Amino acid sequence: MLYTEAGQFSTTYRADRRVFRLRQDRIALGTLLAFAVAVVPLIGNDYWFSAILIPFLVLSLAGLGLNLLTGYAGQLSLGSAAFMAAGAFAAYNFNLRIEGLPLLVSFGLGGLVAALLSIVFGLPSLRIKGFYLIVSTLAAQFLIPWVLVKFGWFSNFNASGVITAPPLEIAGYDLSSPGGRYLLTLAVVIALAWLASNIVRSELGRNWMAVRDMDTAAAVIGISLPKAKLLAFGISGFYLGIAGSLWAFTYLGTVEPHGFDLARSFQVLFIIIIGGMGSILGNFLGAAFIVLFPLLLSNLAALLPVGLIDAGQLENIQKMVFGALIIAFLIREPDGLARLWQQFRARARRWPLRY
Template identity: 55%
Template sequence: MFYRDAGELKTSYPADAALFPRALDRWIAIGTVALAATALPLTAGTYWLGSILLPFLILSLAAIGLNITTGYAGQLSLGTAGFMAVGAYATVNLVARVPMLPFPIAFLLAGVTAGLVGMIFGLLSLRIRGLYVAVATLAAQFFIEWTCTHIPWLSLNAASGIVSTPILEFAGIQLRNVESRYLVALATVVALALAAKNLIRSSVGRAWMAVRDHEPAAALTGVDTAYAKLSAFAVGAAYCGISGALWSFLYLGNIEAEAFSLHRSFQILFMIIIGGLGSILGSFLGAAFIVLLPVAITNGAALLGGTIRPDMTANLELMTFGALIIAFLILEPRGLARLAVRAKERLRRWPLPY
């Protein structure tokens, strides 16, 4: 009864094309962000902030980057973790070698660096399509991993290859506690998610979707397919690079190539498949599902009066991921985001059955 279009009058084109056309949607989004920025740091414990919410936010940003490249532009990428590694290693070198550089600028430059690397590997998509693009990005994953482990300069000549990240400082405030690190991650993810949403609604985003739906038809209608593909790889890799910097500096506290292995690339790919391809909301839903699944398995076993070994938990995760991916591809290819849209449409028609 309360979720209706009645009274939502639009008197201009900008109002009709707003990011949240319905006032209720807009206030729900504002309220959610406000709640996450004020109430959660005060009420959630260290475990929830540092082990659940922080990785959820960072992985959501990486999923948005992959969704731009794969979900919106249709270029299947398996090198997400490699681009995250580029962002992480670029940030630690910028922070260590240019100490006066503020960390937000270092994160931004790391994203630009990852975007350039992504665009270089995206050049291959101009000559090949489909699964061949996936193989090319898989090669990028292995190449970046090898580079990070065999060039000591990138790891600040650390003998072990593992670099401890320095404590970030901005405007005289050091990010020592988990609350401050969570707020930095939240602000970064919200800002970049809004930027991605607006970019997708622009002419660039429409070109991405045109190439995804039918590349020859897009070319015949005047879309610069080469620019669309390269920009999708660049923007998607830039988002992954910033998420890699956040992952190392705010979550892990160190940088090592093992943290950005092929397993991480597949994990983020699972997020957008389960959450929903071509959906910013799906990136958040998929990340929430992936992060909360191990917690649900462990707590479910505890409620049943038993315990599960860590290796068994990992195997159950993989089995569940595989079963859910098959189920979603068969029953609902658009993932959890499509189920959320259906729920909203039913809420608009409630109490009518159709």
């Protein structure tokens, strides 16, 4: 009833191409964005910004980067964190070595460096597929952080290898407060998510899905497989590089290779598996799940009577519960949270009828 499409017709192809064809969807999205941009900075506190919202946004962006490559173009990768590290260190170095370079330009250049590296490590995809390709991206995962630690130039010969990120300033505005960092992250994520939703619905996005679903047929209808695959690696690397810069600059406030280990790559992979492969929304749902669920578990644990569980064991138990829930969830809904959301919408359209 509230979510009916009756009376809403697309009379042009352009109108029919919109992501949100229903007026209700557009209103809901607009409200959500307005809330995130205008209301959240006023009501949020430091804890919410620094511990929940910023990591949620950055991990969503990283998930988006991997999803373009794996969910859309069908190329498996376990090197996400390496490309994040490359982006973060490149952005740091550009910022450090070029006087007066605007912050967002450093981010962009960092993304481009990560994109180039991603293309290089994606070259084996022209010959091999699936699990074998994972080995190549795994090589990136070991090689890139190792290089960043091994050669002091990348961290400007800092003794500890941990560098404090430069102050966040855009056009004279200081964005170093938690609220400012949140807004900066949000703006970048919104812009890149918009771009990604355009890409996946363009010819390139269709070519990626064609390569994913049936590569011989894709070649026969004239799609260049090398171009489609390498563009997927490049664009994915760009997104991951920017996500890495944000992770270092706006979330941690420090640039260090150890935050970008294999565990981070797996975390990004879990985000897209839980959220949904081949879905833009899925990355946000998956990241929210990954960020919020451990918090929820620890809050629930706090409700237990004191002494029932040893405090030292609590963290391990949380991990086990989390792992078990992921497995249970994937058995129940292999297509991820995005699919659940689709089903919910399909039912909402018919509500209160049930057919």
